[in-house]
Amino acid sequence: MNTGETSRRRFLAAVTTVGASVALAGCSDGDGSGESDVNGGDYSAAEQRVVEYLTSDSETENFDGSFADETGADEVVIEVGAPGNGANYAYAPPAVTVSTGTTVSWEWTGDGGSHNVVSADGSDFELSSGNPQEQQEPFTRTFEERGVAVYYCSPHRTLGMKGGLVVE
Ligand SMILES: [Cu+2]
Numbered sequence: 001m002n003t004g005e006t007s008r009r010r011f012l013a014a015v016t017t018v019g020a021s022v023a024l025a026g027c028s029d030g031d032g033s034g035e036s037d038v039n040g041g042d043y044s045a046a047e048q049r050v051v052e053y054l055t056s057d058s059e060t061e062n063f064d065g066s067f068a069d070e071t072g073a074d075e076v077v078i079e080v081g082a083p084g085n086g087a088n089y090a091y092a093p094p095a096v097t098v099s100t101g102t103t104v105s106w107e108w109t110g111d112g113g114s115h116n117v118v119s120a121d122g123s124d125f126e127l128s129s130g131n132p133q134e135q136q137e138p139f140t141r142t143f144e145e146r147g148v149a150v151y152y153c154s155p156h157r158t159l160g161m162k163g164g165l166v167v168e
Pocket residue numbers: 089090114115116153154155156161
């Protein structure tokens with residue numbers, strides 16, 4: 001259904017949105033310091049991993065380059081089946097920063113068909129909410145360690161239904 005040309009245009013649009021950091025991703029952290037040298041230091045190295053995940057391959061259209069800052073919160077809710085990516089094919093917010101000890105609760109809206117939460121290759125945390133469902137009890141996880149979680153919805157990954165979490 002989708003064409004490579006369309007995907008490329010969307011990707012280029014994403015590069016423009018989030019700045020030069022994506023285009024120069026291959027150069028990031030070349031000194032091994034753990035900090036990204038690109039994008040004027042606006043993104044931490046951990047955030048940069050999420051940005052690259054959300055803007056590569058099937059772009060996450062509802063990601064505008066910003067991270068919801070939920071550091072210090074005891075509990076954070078991420079909607080599953082929020083508007084975005086052509087229909088209700090989005091996590092909201094798609095990118096979130098939390099502190100260690102935070103409980104994240106993915107809550108199904110009931111919209112957009114069947115969804116799930118599955119960690120992607122490269123994720124520091126393994127996540128699996130099980131088979132895609134239209135509605136189910138929240139998928140809840142408490143993050144005790146620092147790191148990065150990158151995840152997707154199995155049925156809608158190619159439409160951009162992806163999310164990222166930085167635990168700092
Ligand atoms: Cu989905």
